[in-house]
Amino acid sequence: MRGTRTLAVCAVSIFLVGLDTTIVNVALPSIGRDLGLAVADLEWTVDAYTLVLAGLLISSGALADRVGRRRVFRLGLVIFGAGSLACALAPSLGVLVAGRVVQGVGGSMLSPVALAIVVSVITDPRERARAIGVWAAVFGLSMAAGPVLGGALAGGLGWRTVFWVNLPVIAIVLALTVKYVPESRAPRPRRLDLPGQALLIVLVGTTVAVLIEGPRLGWGSPLLLLGYALLVAAAVGFARVERRRAEPLIDLALFRRAPFTAAVGSAVAVFVALNVTLLLGTFHLQQARGFSPLQAGLVTLPMALAATVCAPLSGHLVGLAGPRLPLRVAGVSTAIGGLLLAGFDGGAGLLAGYLFAGIGVGFANAPITNTAVSGLPPERAGVAGGITSTARQLGAALGIALAGGIVAGGGPDGAGWALVAVCGVVVLAAAQASPVSARRPTAVPVR
Numbered sequence: 552m553r554g555t556r557t558l559a560v561c562a563v564s565i566f567l568v569g570l571d572t573t574i575v576n577v578a579l580p581s582i583g584r585d586l587g588l589a590v591a592d593l594e595w596t597v598d599a600y601t602l603v604l605a606g607l608l609i610s611s612g613a614l615a616d617r618v619g620r621r622r623v624f625r626l627g628l629v630i631f632g633a634g635s636l637a638c639a640l641a642p643s644l645g646v647l648v649a650g651r652v653v654q655g656v657g658g659s660m661l662s663p664v665a666l667a668i669v670v671s672v673i674t675d676p677r678e679r680a681r682a683i684g685v686w687a688a689v690f691g692l693s694m695a696a697g698p699v700l701g702g703a704l705a706g707g708l709g710w711r712t713v714f715w716v717n718l719p720v721i722a723i724v725l726a727l728t729v730k731y732v733p734e735s736r737a738p739r740p741r742r743l744d745l746p747g748q749a750l751l752i753v754l755v756g757t758t759v760a761v762l763i764e765g766p767r768l769g770w771g772s773p774l775l776l777l778g779y780a781l782l783v784a785a786a787v788g789f790a791r792v793e794r795r796r797a798e799p800l801i802d803l804a805l806f807r808r809a810p811f812t813a814a815v816g817s818a819v820a821v822f823v824a825l826n827v828t829l830l831l832g833t834f835h836l837q838q839a840r841g842f843s844p845l846q847a848g849l850v851t852l853p854m855a856l857a858a859t860v861c862a863p864l865s866g867h868l869v870g871l872a873g874p875r876l877p878l879r880v881a882g883v884s885t886a887i888g889g890l891l892l893a894g895f896d897g898g899a900g901l902l903a904g905y906l907f908a909g910i911g912v913g914f915a916n917a918p919i920t921n922t923a924v925s926g927l928p929p930e931r932a933g934v935a936g937g938i939t940s941t942a943r944q945l946g947a948a949l950g951i952a953l954a955g956g957i958v959a960g961g962g963p964d965g966a967g968w969a970l971v972a973v974c975g976v977v978v979l980a981a982a983q984a985s986p987v988s989a990r991r992p993t994a995v996p997v998r
Contacts, residue, residue, distance in 0.1 A: 554673045556731040558682055561665035562689040563724050564628065567717060568658040569690045571635075572601060572947050573697030576829045577848045578705035578713050580837045582647075585710065590834075592644055594763050594955035597830075598948045599648045602759055603655025604662070605944035606752040609800055610744070612663035616737035620668050625728055627660025632721040639714035650714075662940045666920070671735040680870035683921050685863065690916055692862065694822075696855040698829055702848020747800035750789040755945060757782045762952035766959045801938065813984035814922040816977065817878060818942035819949070821915040824885050824974035826950025828854075828892065828908050831967040834958050853902050854909030861913025866921075874918030878982035881918075885911030886975025893968035904968075911975060922985055 575582075579593045588596075615623035634653030641647035666686060673682045704712040761778045768774055793799040806812045829851065836847040865877040888907035891900050923939040957967050 554669075554678075554682070557672045557733070558669050558685060560724060560727045560731050561624075561669050562686060563720065564624070564661045564665050565686060565690050566693040567631065567720060567724075568604075568662045569693030570697050570700070571654060571658065571717070572597075572604075572944070573694050573826070573829055574701035574704075574713050575600075575697075576826075576833050577698040577701040577837075577844050577851075578710040579830075579833060581705050581710045581844060586644055586647070588644055589767075590955055590959040591763055591767050594951055594959075595648055596644070596651055597951045598759050598763065599651040600655045600658070601944045601948040601951065602756055603652050604658050605755050605941050605948055606748075607656060607659035608663050608941045608944065609751075609938060610748045611659040612667060613741050613743060613800075615660070615664040615667060617740035617743075619734050619736055620664050620671070621728065621732050621734040623660050624664045624668065624732065625725060627657045627664065628721050628725050628728070629657070631657030631661065632718055633657070635714045635717040635721070639711045666940075668732060668735065672733065677870050680917075680921055681866055683866060683869075683917060685866065686920070689862075692855065692859045694825060694858070694912065696859075698833065698851040699848045699855055702844040702846070706843050706845035706848070741798040744793075744796055744798065744800035746792050747789065747796065750785055750792060751800060754782070754785040754789055755948070757785060759948045759952045762949065762956060766956045805938075809984040810922050813878075813981040814874075814919045815938065815942045817881075817915060817981045818919045818923075818939055819946040820974040820977040820981070821881065821885065821912060821919070822943045822946030823950040823953070824889065824908065824971045825912055826947045827954040827967050827971055827974075828888070828905070830951055830954035831957065832892075832905075850901065851905055853906040854912070857906050857909030858913040861910050862916060865914040866917040869917050869921050873985070873987050874922050875982050875985045875987050877914045877918045878985055879979060881911045881913075881915035882975050882977070882979030882982055884908070884914065884975070885978060886972045889968045889971030889973075889975060892971065893965050908971070911978070915978065918985060 575597055579596070582588065582596065583590075583593050611623065611627070631654055634650050634655070634657055637650030637653060638647055641650055666683075669682055669686060670679060673679045700716075701713050704710075704716065757778055761775060761782065764778075765775055790803065793801055793803050806815070832851065833847055836842040836850060837844065842850070865880075868877050884907045888904050888909075888911060891907060892904035894900060920939055953970065954967055
């Protein structure tokens with residue numbers, strides 16, 4: 552019972568983190584009209600959040616392992632609430648983006664830490680696999696349900712309510728945390744890797760900045776050339792720093808293990824596909840077809856329903872037969888969704904495309920998370936959750952940047968839908984490297 556209550560409290564926080572990755576998407580046209588923003592500016596209101604999440608998740612997990620997971624979890628809730636308040640009151644783009652950055656800092660203290668808390672409370676391997684399935688279901692549901700809820704709020708009381716809605720939920724979770732979430736720490740926590748952390752932020756931030764600003768500035772402009780050089784330097788520097796540190800931010804040796812690499816690669820691909828689908832659909836339906844925010848959000852309802860239904864089923868299958876079958880279903884479904892959306896005419900094909908995209912998201916999260924977490928020692932649960940969550944948020948940021956580039960550059964939507972289908976093929980290929988059985992994989996020694 553205690554484990555169930557802890558899981559419920561942590562799941563609500565995960566819902567908020569995932570929700571704020573996508574809930575803003577359907578409100579972007581309204582925000583743009585109200586604040587007078589261009590498409591590239593609107594991309595930053597989404598990616599400012601996902602970039603900070605991707606950059607800080609692993610360090611937040613390691614910090615929680617050291618100073619206390621419940622303590623960091625509660626601090627994350629407070630910071631997330633402060634960021635939400637700033638966004639709700641934002642009079643300009645600068646304040647809005649700053650608020651999203653603060654939200655990202657708080658969110659980075661919730662996602663991996665919540666998973667580490669759940670893993671520390673629920674120790675039975677099969678029960679843990681089912682709990683991770685629930686966790687993944689909530690996260691997948693939040694990502695898919697974001698446009699529906701965002702459309703209802705933005706189309707009714709205005710886009711600012713997208714952020715106001717977080718505050719009462721955070722207050723309730725804070726109160727429940729005191730009673731139901733136990734404090735825990737890793738027996739042998741790692742030192743914080745500040746050089747690696749700084750280089751990771753530069754690497755991820757530069758990658759997304761190049762993709763966002765490229766269509767507007769020109770891919771051969773001096774600023775973009777400088778960005779390319781900075782990207783290469785950050786990647787080389789990060790690899791060198793991580794290889795030399797006794798306790799690196801990301802142990803690059805883990806990527807020699809095929810299942811771990813497959814899990815991380817699948818996480819990136821799935822969330823690229825999800826966010827390309829949501830952003831392209833939002834702008835097409837509202838700008839090209841004249842849908843209201845609520846109508847555009849409701850179109851994505853099949854995605855939300857499919858993710859909700861399929862995620863628990865995926866977690867159950869992972870516990871019974873391992874992650875390979877659910878990942879195969881995820882890959883095939885995502886590819887079918889992209890192909891259907893490429894040819895949609897606004898009728899049944901559009902709804903079917905969103906349905907298959909939701910099936911892909913629903914089946915993907917549990918095997919990805921289970922494989923990554925099971926591949927590391929239990930005392931490194933915070934770091935394990937941080938790696939997969941980083942991959943998800945990196946995929947989300949890349950998806951927003953790529954889709955925004957298509958919209959801003961006036962490119963055909965078909966290019967975006969083709970990218971979704973390719974992501975499905977990537978997940979299908981990665982499934983071949985995933986464990987076949989449900990048995991816990993051998994832990995990889997971590998330096």
